[in-house]
Amino acid sequence: MKNRFALITWLAFTGFTSAPADASEWGCEVLLCAASSGPSWRGVESCHPPMEKVISAMKKPGFSWPTCPEGGAGKPGYEQYGDCPAGWAPTDGDLGSTFSRGKSRCMRAVNQCKGGRRLFGSSNGGQSRTKEDGVTRIFSGANSCSFTEYKARPLRSAPYYFDIKDETDGQTNRFWFNLER
Numbered sequence: 001m002k003n004r005f006a007l008i009t010w011l012a013f014t015g016f017t018s019a020p021a022d023a024s025e026w027g028c029e030v031l032l033c034a035a036s037s038g039p040s041w042r043g044v045e046s047c048h049p050p051m052e053k054v055i056s057a058m059k060k061p062g063f064s065w066p067t068c069p070e071g072g073a074g075k076p077g078y079e080q081y082g083d084c085p086a087g088w089a090p091t092d093g094d095l096g097s098t099f100s101r102g103k104s105r106c107m108r109a110v111n112q113c114k115g116g117r118r119l120f121g122s123s124n125g126g127q128s129r130t131k132e133d134g135v136t137r138i139f140s141g142a143n144s145c146s147f148t149e150y151k152a153r154p155l156r157s158a159p160y161y162f163d164i165k166d167e168t169d170g171q172t173n174r175f176w177f178n179l180e181r
Helices: 002-014 023-034 045-058
Strands: 089-091 105-111 128-130 136-140 143-152 160-165 172-177
16 A cells, blocks of 8 residues: 555656656656556556556567666566465476476375275376366376376466565565556
8 A cells, every 4th residue: 555655656746757768767667557556557547658668678689677776676577377276386397298387287195095995996006187177186006095186377467576675664565567458
């Protein structure tokens, strides 16, 4: 809430317009617009010029993020994937593939053994089954009541972020944003 108030105050007192700005000023405009929430930068008309400019600039060779030394921010961070559900952990790439796209899947170990009885079919080690909801189970050895489940990790709708330190309390807050028009 404090940062939203700071954004509105800064915009009001600096006469935030679409006039040409030097690199540092542009970087601060990008930082403030990216940190805007409720509405996001797309809902703030004065944020369209600096954000459109950065989106266009990203497509050009040699692009580097505009910085805002006054705001303590340089290039934003980027995390393509969201958190795994509770009880699941991020893991590398697709099953059985040598190509890894980072920690793009979630996994969890499951043990449903009761009195040494197998719960599922044959005792073939490494047997794999995919359920209707996209969860793949890989059974462990002869004990098919122990298995590991894998599923796609959710994508973030806003994968870019800036970490901004609040000078009043010293806390760092993360502001997520996307660059889709």
